Amino acid sequence: MSLDLRSKAELRAEKRKNRTGVYLVSPGLLVLALFFALPVVILLAMSLYVKPPGAEVGEFVPGFEISNYGTVLTAYWPELLRSFFFALIATVLALLIGFPMAYLVAVRLREKTLLQGILLVLLIAPFFSSFILRTQAWKQILADEGFVAQALKFIAILPADGHLTATPIAVVAGLTYNFLPFMVLPIYANLGRLDTRLLEASGDLYASPIVAFTKVTLPMSAPGVFAGTLLTFIPAAGDYVNSALLGNNRDTTMIGQVIDSRFFKIIDYPGAAALSFVLMISILILVTIYIRRFGTEELM
Amino acid sequence: MRQKIGRWLIPVIGGAAFIYLLVPIAYIFVFSFNDGGRANLQWQRFTMDNWLNPCGAPAVCESLGHSLQIGVVATVIATVLGTGIAIGLVRYKFRFRKLTDVLIILPLATPEVVLGASLLAQFLNLGWELGYGTIVIAHVVFCMSFVIVTVRARVSSLDSRLEEAAADLYASPVAAFWKVTFPLLLPGIIAAALLSFAMSFDDFIITNFNSGAYQTFPKFIYVSATRGIPAQANVIGSAMFIVALLVVVTGQVISYRKNKQLENS
Amino acid sequence: MTTLAEQTQAERTSGADLLLSGITKRFAAFTAVEDLDLLVPSGTFFALLGPSGCGKSTTLRMIAGLEAPSEGSISIGGVEVTSLPSHRREVNTVFQSYALFPHLSVLENVAFGLKRKKDKQAIQKARAGLELVELAHLANRKPAQLSGGQQQRVALARALVNRPQVLLLDEPLGALDMKLRRQMQLELKKIQTEVGLTFIHVTHDQEEAMTMADVVAVMNGGRIEQMGPPRELYELPRTAFVANFLGKSNLMRGTVSGQSDGMLSVDVAGRTILLPAQRAVHTEGEVVLGVRPEKITIDRAPLAGENQLSGTVVDVSFTGTTTEYLVQVEGIGLIGTFSQNRGQQPAAEGDTVFLAWEAEHSFGLAGDESVNAGVPS
Numbered sequence: 001m002s003l004d005l006r007s008k009a010e011l012r013a014e015k016r017k018n019r020t021g022v023y024l025v026s027p028g029l030l031v032l033a034l035f036f037a038l039p040v041v042i043l044l045a046m047s048l049y050v051k052p053p054g055a056e057v058g059e060f061v062p063g064f065e066i067s068n069y070g071t072v073l074t075a076y077w078p079e080l081l082r083s084f085f086f087a088l089i090a091t092v093l094a095l096l097i098g099f100p101m102a103y104l105v106a107v108r109l110r111e112k113t114l115l116q117g118i119l120l121v122l123l124i125a126p127f128f129s130s131f132i133l134r135t136q137a138w139k140q141i142l143a144d145e146g147f148v149a150q151a152l153k154f155i156a157i158l159p160a161d162g163h164l165t166a167t168p169i170a171v172v173a174g175l176t177y178n179f180l181p182f183m184v185l186p187i188y189a190n191l192g193r194l195d196t197r198l199l200e201a202s203g204d205l206y207a208s209p210i211v212a213f214t215k216v217t218l219p220m221s222a223p224g225v226f227a228g229t230l231l232t233f234i235p236a237a238g239d240y241v242n243s244a245l246l247g248n249n250r251d252t253t254m255i256g257q258v259i260d261s262r263f264f265k266i267i268d269y270p271g272a273a274a275l276s277f278v279l280m281i282s283i284l285i286l287v288t289i290y291i292r293r294f295g296t297e298e299l300m
Numbered sequence: 301m302r303q304k305i306g307r308w309l310i311p312v313i314g315g316a317a318f319i320y321l322l323v324p325i326a327y328i329f330v331f332s333f334n335d336g337g338r339a340n341l342q343w344q345r346f347t348m349d350n351w352l353n354p355c356g357a358p359a360v361c362e363s364l365g366h367s368l369q370i371g372v373v374a375t376v377i378a379t380v381l382g383t384g385i386a387i388g389l390v391r392y393k394f395r396f397r398k399l400t401d402v403l404i405i406l407p408l409a410t411p412e413v414v415l416g417a418s419l420l421a422q423f424l425n426l427g428w429e430l431g432y433g434t435i436v437i438a439h440v441v442f443c444m445s446f447v448i449v450t451v452r453a454r455v456s457s458l459d460s461r462l463e464e465a466a467a468d469l470y471a472s473p474v475a476a477f478w479k480v481t482f483p484l485l486l487p488g489i490i491a492a493a494l495l496s497f498a499m500s501f502d503d504f505i506i507t508n509f510n511s512g513a514y515q516t517f518p519k520f521i522y523v524s525a526t527r528g529i530p531a532q533a534n535v536i537g538s539a540m541f542i543v544a545l546l547v548v549v550t551g552q553v554i555s556y557r558k559n560k561q562l563e564n565s
Numbered sequence: 566m567t568t569l570a571e572q573t574q575a576e577r578t579s580g581a582d583l584l585l586s587g588i589t590k591r592f593a594a595f596t597a598v599e600d601l602d603l604l605v606p607s608g609t610f611f612a613l614l615g616p617s618g619c620g621k622s623t624t625l626r627m628i629a630g631l632e633a634p635s636e637g638s639i640s641i642g643g644v645e646v647t648s649l650p651s652h653r654r655e656v657n658t659v660f661q662s663y664a665l666f667p668h669l670s671v672l673e674n675v676a677f678g679l680k681r682k683k684d685k686q687a688i689q690k691a692r693a694g695l696e697l698v699e700l701a702h703l704a705n706r707k708p709a710q711l712s713g714g715q716q717q718r719v720a721l722a723r724a725l726v727n728r729p730q731v732l733l734l735d736e737p738l739g740a741l742d743m744k745l746r747r748q749m750q751l752e753l754k755k756i757q758t759e760v761g762l763t764f765i766h767v768t769h770d771q772e773e774a775m776t777m778a779d780v781v782a783v784m785n786g787g788r789i790e791q792m793g794p795p796r797e798l799y800e801l802p803r804t805a806f807v808a809n810f811l812g813k814s815n816l817m818r819g820t821v822s823g824q825s826d827g828m829l830s831v832d833v834a835g836r837t838i839l840l841p842a843q844r845a846v847h848t849e850g851e852v853v854l855g856v857r858p859e860k861i862t863i864d865r866a867p868l869a870g871e872n873q874l875s876g877t878v879v880d881v882s883f884t885g886t887t888t889e890y891l892v893q894v895e896g897i898g899l900i901g902t903f904s905q906n907r908g909q910q911p912a913a914e915g916d917t918v919f920l921a922w923e924a925e926h927s928f929g930l931a932g933d934e935s936v937n938a939g940v941p942s
Binding site for chain 3: 475
Binding site: 234 | 309310311313314315317318321322323324328341342381387388389391400403406408410411414421422424438444448453495501505508509518522525533534537540541544545548549553556
């Protein structure tokens, strides 16, 4: 038995304090437990369901059919790999485009509060104009008969029978576009705290602007870049709106589309559940490796 | 020489990226004035009809109403619950902290299809009818993690000595919260609520899994995309963008003026 | 309009005795305060002096109710408050960081406590409080728009207007520059005399403690080493820590070799030094003998004085009003002293000099003390 050295008054004060904490945290945690943790467990159970002989479409009984995983993996490993590949390229592109945006707003425009504010609004406001509407707009902008495709064909960058939509490039561009704000906002939040005097100090210590950037700015914005890449990669890997609207049926199908159609069109709940689970676990593994390799103490 | 490149490279790339971000919105705005019939694919001629009669196309305004309602309700719930967790996590000790941390981060690391699919499995299991209620629950779950992360950053940067000072000045824990903690967290809470509303309003994938026949605005557009989206949807998309712009710009201008005043006084 | 000071004059009894008995505070890894007994009479300006980490701030937080003691009890004005939460104690604190509410104006900050107590005259009293600290013209500013000294005064007014039984000051002047500090010390002392509240002032600055407080308690390692009026502490330290932390001391090891007429003879490296028995902690065996630098006179010629030493000057430093000397005395070590810069300098580096002081200025400490305890490093 350990000896509790604390007095009654101490215990009372601590209890009073911690009770408040429990009241604050419990309702939210209950919601997360009931509608996040439990559903994931049910999904796991469902992925092992069995289709009894002679059952109707959509009829399954609880079981322990591990081979469900083998079946869907054999059938859909290309879509799974493609999803990660597309998401990876989109994340890299979003970082290349997003970092200058964040740097421009957070550092270069620091003194110009009003312009900074307006650009910040432009980053968030697109959320309100529906991302499907915007994706559809891209589809029409890049359509074969549209101005962009015609112009590219005219200067012979695009072959006469080439397309811009219904290609892997269009899907990756759509993913990059749609998740760009998720990349920019965390980096912005981090660069906003960057003390520009540090850059002056490094300039004073004979660092060229490029050295100052790589030795000071980049490491200091690392937590933002880290959060931004995760917030872009994860939803991009699971997305299916871009591949559905901007892709074709051959070489752009992503895993999200497969899960959706197994759930709603083919009514194969165990297969869809197994694929969802595979997606979730692979993302968790990738994210864990990423955190181990590059992670900072404060994640978000 | 290299210094000069650095000087203009950032504004050029950054500026181009902002244009890239706004191209489809400009397109949506322009085509909201198109008299393009049901499909609105090709530019025909200019008309104000769509703006004068935004509810002209069937189901556009109904689905918008649904999305707005769900957005508000889910945001209020997620903000209240998420703020509670954020404060509790930073300020208090309790058992199962590690587990709690995992439970908060995991939804952020889970793709929307998986969140949607698992909730669907849960609702099927419970035998709940899909519709308004199930959508709100689903939205609360994924918005809450964003609220927690946003508000938690604000709570961590809040000087806990201010709360001690309040207690020292006869403020009960409840009074200290409402008079000191809450006003200081408010900017963070507002930002979290805005983000939460935006995420909910714009969500398609999770909603699609858990809505049954219930129509939301993104769902309406996705379904009509195959046949052609009516121009009224462009009107609403543009209007929402402009309203969001006005709301935030007004807020910015107010705080800008306030700061100026502070500097001058 | 009556000023706060006038209002308080009418209720001079508002300050209350503070009694800590057997207070101990343990944290996971260490004991911050150990078995502390303390009585602060009503209306006293009391200073808790000690180096950082000595437990003085923890003691203050326990009095304020921000920390619960592990053992012991606290009573204010005869009423036990040990388990009373902070917001129900008639105690207010001026925090080291001031902890002003950034979202409230100066006036709202000062009125905060009165409003929580549902005082109908909260705003008038807050205005009076701001007048007392001469900041009435800044009532509508936000704290961020004030200078450090102004913020400090707002924090003081915010605590004072509640007229608590005990006012706690946690290194309130620590963030100010030297000049402002001296000015605020005088103001604080003046205000305390005016309002007559019990003030408990925590500081690591010995000069600040001595100029302001009626009673000083020197804390070290969670205990009170010695407590008393500043002059008494200075003239007759009872431990090496107090001797070194509160001003400077020359400490030397010796053995008591005899006693006559209440005067001890102490053998220090072969020389006999006189020490009054009532100024010694131990009257026999090994002792540490001490004398303050300013009590020693220095000259090149032999001097009159009951205690005599001689040595070689190894360092001379000019400080304006005085010149400080370090003298190497064979078998004892370095002795510090100084002389007023009135005329000729009594010695230069390398000179052989004579040192002398009166026996009544010697003090004796326990023989097992470290002569370097409490020396600022």
